[in-house]
Amino acid sequence: xxxxxxxxxxxxxxxxxxxxxxxxxxxxxxxxxxxxxxxxxxxxxxxxxxxxxxxxxxxxxxxxxxxxxxxxxxxxxxxxxxxxxxxxxxxxxxxxxxxxxxxxxxxxxxxxxxxxxxxxxxxxxxxxxxxxx
Amino acid sequence: xxxxxxxxxxxxxxxxxxxxxxxxxxxxxxxxxxxxxxxxxxxxxxxxxxxxxxxxxxxxxxxxxxxxxxxxxxxxxxxxxxxxxxxxxxxxxxxxxxxxxxxxxxxxxxxxxxxxxxxxxxxxxxxxxxxxx
Amino acid sequence: xxxxxxxxxxxxxxxxxxxxxxxxxxxxxxxxxxxxxxxxxxxxxxxxxxxxxxxxxxxxxxxxxxxxxxxxxxxxxxxxxxxxxxxxxxxxxxxxxxxxxxxxxxxxxxxxxxxxxxxxxxxxxxxxxxxxx
Amino acid sequence: xxxxxxxxxxxxxxxxxxxxxxxxxxxxxxxxxxxxxxxxxxxxxxxxxxxxxxxxxxxxxxxxxxxxxxxxxxxxxxxxxxxxxxxxxxxxxxxxxxxxxxxxxxxxxxxxxxxxxxxxxxxxxxxxxxxxx
Amino acid sequence: xxxxxxxxxxxxxxxxxxxxxxxxxxxxxxxxxxxxxxxxxxxxxxxxxxxxxxxxxxxxxxxxxxxxxxxxxxxxxxxxxxxxxxxxxxxxxxxxxxxxxxxxxxxxxxxxxxxxxxxxxxxxxxxxxxxxx
Amino acid sequence: xxxxxxxxxxxxxxxxxxxxxxxxxxxxxxxxxxxxxxxxxxxxxxxxxxxxxxxxxxxxxxxxxxxxxxxxxxxxxxxxxxxxxxxxxxxxxxxxxxxxxxxxxxxxxxxxxxxxxxxxxxxxxxxxxxxxx
Numbered sequence: 001x002x003x004x005x006x007x008x009x010x011x012x013x014x015x016x017x018x019x020x021x022x023x024x025x026x027x028x029x030x031x032x033x034x035x036x037x038x039x040x041x042x043x044x045x046x047x048x049x050x051x052x053x054x055x056x057x058x059x060x061x062x063x064x065x066x067x068x069x070x071x072x073x074x075x076x077x078x079x080x081x082x083x084x085x086x087x088x089x090x091x092x093x094x095x096x097x098x099x100x101x102x103x104x105x106x107x108x109x110x111x112x113x114x115x116x117x118x119x120x121x122x123x124x125x126x127x128x129x130x131x132x133x
Numbered sequence: 134x135x136x137x138x139x140x141x142x143x144x145x146x147x148x149x150x151x152x153x154x155x156x157x158x159x160x161x162x163x164x165x166x167x168x169x170x171x172x173x174x175x176x177x178x179x180x181x182x183x184x185x186x187x188x189x190x191x192x193x194x195x196x197x198x199x200x201x202x203x204x205x206x207x208x209x210x211x212x213x214x215x216x217x218x219x220x221x222x223x224x225x226x227x228x229x230x231x232x233x234x235x236x237x238x239x240x241x242x243x244x245x246x247x248x249x250x251x252x253x254x255x256x257x258x259x260x261x262x263x264x265x266x
Numbered sequence: 267x268x269x270x271x272x273x274x275x276x277x278x279x280x281x282x283x284x285x286x287x288x289x290x291x292x293x294x295x296x297x298x299x300x301x302x303x304x305x306x307x308x309x310x311x312x313x314x315x316x317x318x319x320x321x322x323x324x325x326x327x328x329x330x331x332x333x334x335x336x337x338x339x340x341x342x343x344x345x346x347x348x349x350x351x352x353x354x355x356x357x358x359x360x361x362x363x364x365x366x367x368x369x370x371x372x373x374x375x376x377x378x379x380x381x382x383x384x385x386x387x388x389x390x391x392x393x394x395x396x397x398x399x
Numbered sequence: 400x401x402x403x404x405x406x407x408x409x410x411x412x413x414x415x416x417x418x419x420x421x422x423x424x425x426x427x428x429x430x431x432x433x434x435x436x437x438x439x440x441x442x443x444x445x446x447x448x449x450x451x452x453x454x455x456x457x458x459x460x461x462x463x464x465x466x467x468x469x470x471x472x473x474x475x476x477x478x479x480x481x482x483x484x485x486x487x488x489x490x491x492x493x494x495x496x497x498x499x500x501x502x503x504x505x506x507x508x509x510x511x512x513x514x515x516x517x518x519x520x521x522x523x524x525x526x527x528x529x530x531x532x
Numbered sequence: 533x534x535x536x537x538x539x540x541x542x543x544x545x546x547x548x549x550x551x552x553x554x555x556x557x558x559x560x561x562x563x564x565x566x567x568x569x570x571x572x573x574x575x576x577x578x579x580x581x582x583x584x585x586x587x588x589x590x591x592x593x594x595x596x597x598x599x600x601x602x603x604x605x606x607x608x609x610x611x612x613x614x615x616x617x618x619x620x621x622x623x624x625x626x627x628x629x630x631x632x633x634x635x636x637x638x639x640x641x642x643x644x645x646x647x648x649x650x651x652x653x654x655x656x657x658x659x660x661x662x663x664x665x
Numbered sequence: 666x667x668x669x670x671x672x673x674x675x676x677x678x679x680x681x682x683x684x685x686x687x688x689x690x691x692x693x694x695x696x697x698x699x700x701x702x703x704x705x706x707x708x709x710x711x712x713x714x715x716x717x718x719x720x721x722x723x724x725x726x727x728x729x730x731x732x733x734x735x736x737x738x739x740x741x742x743x744x745x746x747x748x749x750x751x752x753x754x755x756x757x758x759x760x761x762x763x764x765x766x767x768x769x770x771x772x773x774x775x776x777x778x779x780x781x782x783x784x785x786x787x788x789x790x791x792x793x794x795x796x797x798x
Contacts, residue, residue, distance in 0.1 A: 010312075033518060036499040036525075043317045046276075048241055048511060051309045057234040062195055066235045069199035070206035070242045071512070073776075074474065075606065078242075078512035100568040101190040102199045108181055109203045109211075111738075111774040112580060113603070113610035119565060126568075143578075166784060169765040169791075176583050179542075181777060184575045204778070206510075207740065208344065211778035233302040244472075244508040245314060246337070246344035252299060259302075314507055323500040328461055332468035332501045336508045339469035339643075341739065344508075366701040367456040368465045374447055375469045375477075377605075377641040378713060379736070379743035385698060392701075409711075432651060435632040435658075442716045445675075447644060450708045470645070473607065477645035580773055589766040594727055598767045601731035602738035602774045610774075633722040634731045640713055641735045641743075 011042065014050025021049075021088055064089035065102050072103050072118035073110035079121050086125045096126055144175065147183025154182075154221055197222035198235050205236050205251035206243035212254050219258045229259055277308065280316025287315075287354055330355035331368050338369050338384035339376035345387050352391045362392055410441065413449025420448075420487055463488035464501050471502050471517035472509035478520050485524045495525055543574065546582025553581075553620055596621035597634050604635050604650035605642035611653050618657045628658055676707065679715025686714075686753055729754035730767050737768050737783035738775035744786050751790045761791055 018025050029041035053063060064085055071082040089099055099122055107115040151158050162174035186196060197218055204215040222232055232255055240248040284291050295307035319329060330351055337348040355365055365388055373381040417424050428440035452462060463484055470481040488498055498521055506514040550557050561573035585595060596617055603614040621631055631654055639647040683690050694706035718728060729750055736747040754764055764787055772780040 032522075036495060036518070036522070037503045039317075039321075040503065044511065047313050047317060051305075051313060052238050052241055055234060055237075055305075057230045058198075058238075062198060062231075063235070063238060065191075065195060066199050066202035066238065067242065069203045070239055073203035073207055074242065075610065078474065078510075078516065081512035081515070096568060097190045098195075101188060102196070104188075104569045104572065105185050105191075105196055105199065106203055107776075108185055109200065109207065109776040109778065111610075111772075111776055112576065113613035113774065116613070117610065119568070123564075123568070165788075169761060169784070169788070170769045172583075172587075173769065177777065180575075180579050180583060184571075184579060188571075208340065211740065211776075211782065214778035214781070229302060237303045237306065240510075242510040242512065244344075244506075244510055245310065246347035246508065249347070250344065252302070256298075256302070318504050318507055321500060321503075323496045324464075324504075328464060328497075329501070329504060331457075331461060332465050332504065333508065335465035335469045336472035336505055340472055340508065341743065362701060363456045364461075367454060368462070370454075370702045370705065371451050371457075371462055371465065372469055373643075374451055375466065375473065375643040375645065377639075377643055377743075378709065379641065379746035382746070383743065385701070389697075389701070431655075435628060435651070435655070436636045438716075438720075439636065443644065446712050446716060450704075450712060454704075477607065477643075477649065480645035480648070584770050584773055587766060587769075589762045590730075590770075594730060594763075595767070595770060597723075597727060598731050598734035598770065599774065602734045602771055605735035606738055606774065629722045630727075633720060634728070636720075637717050637723075637728060637731065638735055640717055641732065641739065 010050035010054075011046040012050070013054045014045040014048070017054045018045050018049040021091065022084075060092045061089065061094050064092060065094060065098065068099060068118075069102050069106055072106040072114055075110060075114045075117075079117070082118060082121050083125050086122050090125070090129070096122075143183035143187075144179040145183070146187045147178040147181070150187045151178050151182040154224065155217075193225045194222065194227050197225060198227060198231065201232060201251075202235050202239055205239040205247055208243060208247045208250075212250070215251060215254050216258050219255050223258070223262070229255075276316030276320075277312040278316070279320045280311045280314070283320045284311050284315040287357065288350075326358045327355065327360050330358060331360060331364065334365060334384075335368050335372055338372040338380055341376060341380045341383075345383070348384060348387050349391050352388050356391070356395070362388075409449035409453075410445040411449070412453045413444040413447070416453045417444050417448040420490065421483075459491045460488065460493050463491060464493060464497065467498060467517075468501050468505055471505040471513055474509060474513045474516075478516070481517060481520050482524050485521050489524070489528070495521075542582035542586075543578040544582070545586045546577040546580070549586045550577050550581040553623065554616075592624045593621065593626050596624060597626060597630065600631060600650075601634050601638055604638040604646055607642060607646045607649075611649070614650060614653050615657050618654050622657070622661070628654075675715035675719075676711040677715070678719045679710045679713070682719045683710050683714040686756065687749075725757045726754065726759050729757060730759060730763065733764060733783075734767050734771055737771040737779055740775060740779045740782075744782070747783060747786050748790050751787050755790070755794070761787075 015026070026041045026045050029044055033040040053060070058066075067085045068082065068089060071078050071085060086099055090096075100119065103115060103118045103122060106118065148159070159174045159178050162177055166173040186193070191199075200218045201215065201222060204211050204218060219232055223229075233252065236251045236255060237248060239251065281292070292307045292311050295310055299306040319326070333351045334348065334355060337344050337351060352365055356362075366385065369384045369388060370381060372384065414425070425440045425444050428443055432439040452459070466484045467481065467488060470477050470484060485498055489495075499518065502517045502521060503514060505517065547558070558573045558577050561576055565572040585592070590598075599617045600614065600621060603610050603617060618631055622628075632651065635650045635654060636647060638650065680691070691706045691710050694709055698705040718725070732750045733747065733754060736743050736750065751764055755761075765784065768780060768783045768787060771783065
C-alpha cells in the first residue's frame with residue numbers, strides 16, 4: 001500500500017493502526033488538546049500513523065527501534081514519548097534485550113548521559129510490565 | 134559472546150568487525166589523527182566496533198538502521214558519518230527502500246528539514262553505487 | 267477554516283497554499299524524491315502546508331518569523347530550509363529588518379554562533395533579491 | 400531607538416522594560432545568583448532586555464511568539480523559560496490560540512514530541528490564569 | 533602514559549581512576565544495568581575512565597570544567613550527569629567560582645535558559661556540600 | 666574586577682579584550698552586519714567580551730578550552746566559530762595537545778561524529794599555523 005495512489009485515505013489508515021497499537025489514543029488527545037488546537041488529534045492520527053508508521057517497506061518493530069534510537073540520541077528530553085515508543089516496541093515483539101542494545105549503542109552518537117537516561121526510561125517501562133520476557 | 138566474560142578482548146573483536154565492514158579503517162584513522170591524539174584509532178576500533186557494534190543481541194542491519202535514524206534526527210550536522218553508515222547498511226543488506234523509509238519516518242522526531250537533508254545524503258550514497266537494487 | 271470539520275481536504279488546502287508560496291514545489295519534490303519514498307511530495311503538501319501553515323489563527327508572516335526563529339536556534343544545521351523560509355517571509359511582506367531582528371534575538375536562546383550563521387544565510391537571501399526594501 | 404547611538408544606556412533601557420514585563424525580576428535574580436556569579440542579574444537586565452528585547456523593529460508580541468517557537472523546537476529542555484515566555488506573551492496581548500498555533504506549527508521543525516511537551520507547558524500557564532480569553 | 537602502547541590495559545587504568553573519583557561506581561552500575569546490558573558497567577569504566585579521562589595531556593580539573601561546559605551548552609537535558617561532574621570537579625579542586633564562571637560563560641553558546649538551568653544544578657550541588665569554600 | 670560595581674563600563678572592558686585577542690574585529694562586524702542589525706558589533710564587543718570573557722575568576726585559556734568543548738559537543742554545526750576559538754586558545758597559550766585532548770574527550774558527551782568533525786576543524790587551524798608547537 002503506497003501513498004502515491006491518488007485517493008488513499010491516510011486518516012482511515014492511521015486510525016486503524018493507532019487503534020491497534022494505542023486503543024483510544026485519538027480520544028485522549030482530543031479531550032486534552034483539541035479545544036486549544038482544533039484538529040490536533042486528527043492530525044496526529046492522520047500524519048504520524050497514516051502517513052508515516054503505516055507506510056510499509058519496513059516492519060513495525062524496526063520502525064519502533066529506529067524511533068527509540070532517535071529519541072535516545074536526542075538526549076532524553078522527550079522522555080514521555082520515549083517510554084510510549086518503548087512500550088509500543090514491546091507490543092510488536094521487541095525483546096528487552098533488543099531495546100536495551102539499541103539504546104546502549106546510542107552512546108556512540110548521543111553520548112553516555114543520553115544513553116543512561118534512556119536506559120532508565122526503559123527500565124521504568126520494563127518494571128511496569130506484568131511478566132518477564 | 135558477551136562483555137561480562139572477564140577476559141574478552143574488545144579490541145580484537147572490534148578489529149575483526151571493522152576490517153570486515155570498513156577494511157583499512159584503523160590505518161586511515163591512525164595516519165590522520167594519532168599524532169594529535171595518540172591512540173585515537175585504537176579507541177575507535179575497540180570502543181565503537183568492539184564494545185558496541187560487535188555485541189550481538191540485535192542484528193547488524195537493525196543496528197545500522199537505528200544509527201541512520203539517530204543521525205537523521207540529530208539534524209544532518211553529522212553528514213559524513215551519516216553517509217558512512219548508509220553505505221555500511223547497504224553492505225549488510227539493507228535495501229534503499231528500508232533506508233529511505235527510516236529516514237522519512239524521522240520527520241516525526243527531527244522535523245522536515247532534518248529528513249530532507251538526510252535523504253539528500255542517502256541519494257548521494259545511492260548514486261555512487263555501481264548497480265541498482 | 268478548522269481541521270475539526272470532519273471532511274476537510276487537507277491536501278487540497280495545502281496544494282492551494284503551496285502553489286501560491288512556492289509554485290511548482292510538489293513537482294520538484296516528486297521528481298527528486300518520490301521514486302525512493304513514494305508519496306513524499308504529497309505528504310509534504312498535505313502535512314506541512316495543509317495541516318499546519320494553512321490552519322489560520324495566526325497570520326502567515328508571524329508563522330514564518332516563528333519558523334525562522336526556530337531554525338536559527340536549532341543552530342544553522344538546516345541552512346537550506348532557513349533560506350527558503352526567509353524568502354517566503356519576504357514574499358508575504360516581512361521586511362529585512364523584521365527578519366534580521368528576529369534572528370538577532372535568537373542569540374539569547376541559541377547563542378552567538380547560531381545567530382551569526384543565520385544572519386549570514388539571511389544576507390545571502392537579501393543579496394539575491396533584485397530590489398531593495 | 401537604536402543601539403548605534405554611541406551613548407545609549409542599555410542597562411537603563413533594559414531595566415525599564417524588565418520592570419514593566421516582570422516587576423522585581425532583577426532583585427529575584429540578584430538574591431539567588433549574584434553571590435555565585437557577581438553581576439549576573441545586571442547582565443540579564445542589560446543584555447536580554449536592554450540589548451535585545453528593547454531594540455524595536457519588531458513588536459513585542461511577535462518577539463515573544465518567536466521565542467516560544469524557538470524554545471519549543473529546542474525540545475522542551477527549557478520548560479521553565481518556556482512557561483515564563485508564554486506568560487509574557489499573554490501579558491502583551493497574545494491569545495491562547497496564537498500561542499498554541501505557533502507551538503503546534505513547530506511539529507514541522509522539532510517533531511511531535513517537542514510540540515506536545517510545549518503544549519503541555521502552555522496548558523499549565525493557561526490554567527494558572529484567572530480569567531479566560 | 534599513552535594509548536599507543538600496544539598492551540595498555542585501559543580497563544585497569546579506568547578502574548583505578550574511577551575508584552579514586554567515584555568509589556564503588558562500577559558495582560552500582562553493574563547492579564542496576566548489567567542484567568539488561570551485559571558488560572555495561574565494564575564498558576563505562578574502560579571507556580569513559582580508561583580511554584578518555586585517564587589519558588593525561590590535560591589536568592583533571594580542566595577536563596571536568598570542559599565537561600561541565602559541554603553539558604551546560606547541551607541544554608540541561610543531562611542534569612543528573614551535570615551534577616555528578618560538578619561534584620567531581622569540586623573533588624579535584626575546582627572552586628565554586630570557577631565552576632559558576634564556566635557555566636555563566638555558556639550563555640554565549642547555549643543561551644540564557646541553558647545557563648540558568650545549569651547554575652541551578654550547581655547550586656544544588658554546592659548546597660549539599662558540608663563546608664564552604 | 667567585578668560586574669557588581671555599579672558603574673563598570675562593560676563596552677570599554679570588552680573593547681580592550683577584543684582588540685587584544687582579535688584586533689579589528691568590531692570593525693569587521695560593523696561593516697558586515699550593522700546596516701541590517703544596528704549596533705550588532707557593539708553588542709558583540711560589550712556582551713561576549715565585556716560581560717563574559719573579561720570577567721575574571723577563571724583564566725582565559727581554561728575559558729577557551731571550555732568553549733571548544735561546548736562547540737564540539739553541540740555537533741560541529743558552528744564550525745566557523747569553533748575554528749575562531751581554537752585559534753584564540755592557541756593565541757593564549759593552549760597547546761595542540763590540550764585542544765585535541767579536550768575535543769577527544771567530548772566523544773563521551775557529543776558522540777564520535779561530533780568529535781571527529783571538531784578534530785578536523787582543529788587540524789585545519791593547526792595546518793594554517795606557520796610554526797609547530
